[in-house]
Amino acid sequence: MEKTTIVSVVLFMTTVMHGESKQCVQNDECSCTFDDGSGKVDLSMLGSKSTSIIRDIFAPDNYAYSFNPCYPFSEGTCANAAGCQIDTARSIYYNIGDSKKVDFSFDGSNVVGAYTAHDGARKSQVTYICDPSASSPTFTVMGETKQSFYEFRISSKYACPDGGSGPGPGPGPIITVSVSISVGWVLTILFLSGTSLYLIAGLLVNKIYRHNSGRELLPNISFWISFPGLVKDGCLFVVGLVRGRGGYGKV
Incomplete structure (x- = not known):
């Protein structure tokens, strides 16, 4: 529990x-x-x-x-x-x-x-x-x-x-004062800490070493732009499996 x-x-x-x-x-x-x-x-x-x-x-x-x-x-x-x-x-x-x-x-x-x-x-x-x-x-x-x-x-x-x-x-x-933190809170804290570190480190690298500007400062910007579409495709694939329509269509 x-x-x-x-x-x-x-x-x-x-x-x-x-x-x-x-x-x-x-x-x-x-x-x-x-x-x-x-x-x-x-x-x-x-x-x-x-x-x-x-x-x-x-x-x-x-x-x-x-x-x-x-x-x-x-x-x-x-x-x-x-x-x-x-x-x-x-x-x-x-x-x-x-x-x-x-x-x-x-x-x-x-x-x-x-x-x-x-x-x-x-x-x-x-x-x-x-x-x-x-x-x-x-x-x-x-x-x-x-x-x-x-x-x-x-x-x-x-x-x-x-x-x-x-x-x-x-x-x-x-x-x-006694504090007990649930596993869920621990994972949430670790996730937020890791995300913050990833963003800060990526911004610094893109700004200082790659001399990027604008939205190109964001680390792996191309991946994050396509990320919503990838999530959508993944959801459709899972729904298709559940409904028995198979996986991705054949090319």
């Missing part, structure tokens, strides 16, 4: 219950592992061991900010910090997150790190956005979005499960 063309689109949507239950279970201050087996996010390759990956970047609130995941850094009076807010006008530094006081979670699309200052007075939230193509991190510093609460966004391949070698953590639809 000839197959018909079938296009099946299978959509897998994560249920609300599953989306809420999926977590990135914290291993240490640098990593967490998804409890559904989809992989581990390890930020140790993202953080700097000597400085901060975000350094003195101004936010809309007119304060400068520095931030570094995993490894503590010091700047001004910010000692062993994950995040630091700088009042450049008065040279005052505020610790806005301790690298040892971090809790990782999963918001349904990205891993989120919540950092608390050593005195508990300030907190920073960093959204780690999975971007498999981002070998070098890109970031957005939003600054103090509400009192004593600071936000950052960092895009990196190291925010992806297994450093970008695994699938992204987002729960979006998985779309699988």
Whole structure:
């Protein structure tokens, strides 16, 4: 039985219950592992061991900010910090997150790190956005979005499960497209492709090498002119055989 063309689109949507239950279970201050087996996010390759990956970047609130995941850094009076807010006008530094006081979670699309200052007075939230193509991190510093609460966004391949070698953590639809083409369609495609190649090659040969013009550009023009008559003769011959009148007449 000839197959018909079938296009099946299978959509897998994560249920609300599953989306809420999926977590990135914290291993240490640098990593967490998804409890559904989809992989581990390890930020140790993202953080700097000597400085901060975000350094003195101004936010809309007119304060400068520095931030570094995993490894503590010091700047001004910010000692062993994950995040630091700088009042450049008065040279005052505020610790806005301790690298040892971090809790990782999963918001349904990205891993989120919540950092608390050593005195508990300030907190920073960093959204780690999975971007498999981002070998070098890109970031957005939003600054103090509400009192004593600071936000950052960092895009990196190291925010992806297994450093970008695994699938992204987002729960979006998985779309699988399966196409099955019938034998008839395959033959039609081959015929059209062969005809196109024949015409193009013939036109080029007649134009470039034979210097033909007009309808003589068409390959084997004499054959194609007589082709309808040949088809007619063939049909009459077959009809004659069916009706018992024999084949072609004797000369």
